[in-house]
Amino acid sequence: MDAGVEARLRAGDVTFGVDDAALLRAIAESGSVSAAASELGRSRSRALTRLETLESAFGSLVERRRGGSDGGGSRLTDTAHDLLARFDRLCAAVSGTAQASETVVEGTVTERTGELALVETAAGTVRALVDENAAVDSAVQVSIRADAVTLHAPDDAPAGGATSARNRFRGTVTGLDVGTAVASVTLDVGTASPLVALVTVESVERLALAVGDEVVASFKATATRATTV
Amino acid sequence: MDAGVEARLRAGDVTFGVDDAALLRAIAESGSVSAAASELGRSRSRALTRLETLESAFGSLVERRRGGSDGGGSRLTDTAHDLLARFDRLCAAVSGTAQASETVVEGTVTERTGELALVETAAGTVRALVDENAAVDSAVQVSIRADAVTLHAPDDAPAGGATSARNRFRGTVTGLDVGTAVASVTLDVGTASPLVALVTVESVERLALAVGDEVVASFKATATRATTV
DNA sequence: GTTCGTTGTTCCGACATAGATACAACGACT
DNA sequence: AGTCGTTGTATCTATGTCGGAACAACGAAC
Structure with missing residues (x-):
């Protein structure tokens, strides 16, 4: 995304921006909300609260499971993948808008x-x-x-x-x-x-x-x- | 601006969005920060703080004067007008992006x-x-x-x-x-x-x-x- | 049964955001 | 000099955001 422009998807009062996308991506990559938060240098507490807020507006985004061979874990829903693809396209479009003279x-x-x-x-x-x-x-x-x-x-x-x-x-x-x-x-x-x-x-x-x-x-x-x- | 998309201009850590544009416009129209804040249902205190933050990132936006026949007043600088025009074009582009299938x-x-x-x-x-x-x-x-x-x-x-x-x-x-x-x-x-x-x-x-x-x-x-x- | 590493839930404190209040200062007008 | 209506400045309180801490619960592996 261009440094001079910022875009977000909005649903009601809730917006989905770069930080949210980064969180979802880190979860997809690490398979865990805790690890994702840690990697991003943010608190697990905040990540959970934020996910709650996002899910209230955009639908179920993360499936969480506790116990099991890896202690538990999380994975993205299809809704989350769709949302990320939508956000990427918006960013590309805005980026194109900002860059295209x-x-x-x-x-x-x-x-x-x-x-x-x-x-x-x-x-x-x-x-x-x-x-x-x-x-x-x-x-x-x-x-x-x-x-x-x-x-x-x-x-x-x-x-x-x-x-x-x-x-x-x-x-x-x-x-x-x-x-x-x-x-x-x-x-x-x-x-x-x-x-x-x-x-x-x-x-x-x-x-x-x-x-x-x-x-x-x-x-x-x-x-x-x-x-x- | 489209209800599903939100765009902002960014300079450093400071972003300029819809609320900021509304504030500048209200100031241009009423010729006073106090009146503008009041019209927008916001505190003068906050409006002043916000202007300070925006000006630290985007340059001088409002020229303020106290005393005079109308007690004082404020008007937008050219920089503010340019910023608003830029924001409008970004919004139109994003709006076009969101609306254009x-x-x-x-x-x-x-x-x-x-x-x-x-x-x-x-x-x-x-x-x-x-x-x-x-x-x-x-x-x-x-x-x-x-x-x-x-x-x-x-x-x-x-x-x-x-x-x-x-x-x-x-x-x-x-x-x-x-x-x-x-x-x-x-x-x-x-x-x-x-x-x-x-x-x-x-x-x-x-x-x-x-x-x-x-x-x-x-x-x-x-x-x-x-x-x- | 114990350990592990995640999730679920609750509570707390620090900082940022926002609004409210109040007084001083200014310059035109009466 | 007093009034008006703005700005300049300072202080305070309430709410929101964010991070931190802690304990319980879960299910696989040993």
């Missing part, structure tokens, strides 16, 4: 149809999903995830315009950060902040991208979010 | 290049971003956001294959949930869980989608995440 563009809502709105920005008109607060003339911030942006050569760009399901900005490559398999491309599209696209190295090579080139960036309306400021 | 497909890593890997799934081979834990033969869960999926008529589908920057699954429409401007399309692509795509109503109409139709779903490699299980 996100371009924020100021704009004004000019039209609204259900959950979609047209937003006028310095780079042109954008279609985006909006929350219930956004009405015509609302000032909004449009967030465009770098991993949602597809790059095209100007000649190959998909048809655009206000009626298209796909937004498109024409821009100039101002930066290229090429890694092993993934590259970050920075574009000047006329907005205060540059638009960043996270694409594969193959896309960069296929398009023969270099600083100074003209490209068209496209991104889905339903992957574009506008929040009121 | 996300299809999870089991798979096995067959090849890895830097941050990208090939994953064999029941629907075919997928390219996805992976975390550092994922090695060849690792079992992974591939998450595909509904808002990252583009639908195409079979004839118009982009070129596919293991070398393409774009993943593609061929499937059959099994469900259509059409709203005012946004639609959710469910596809049987051969995996245990159906693939869900969040698209505009216009896309549905342009493709003349109906249950039983064959379509091709495509989604970017860099927008596809695989987490180890």
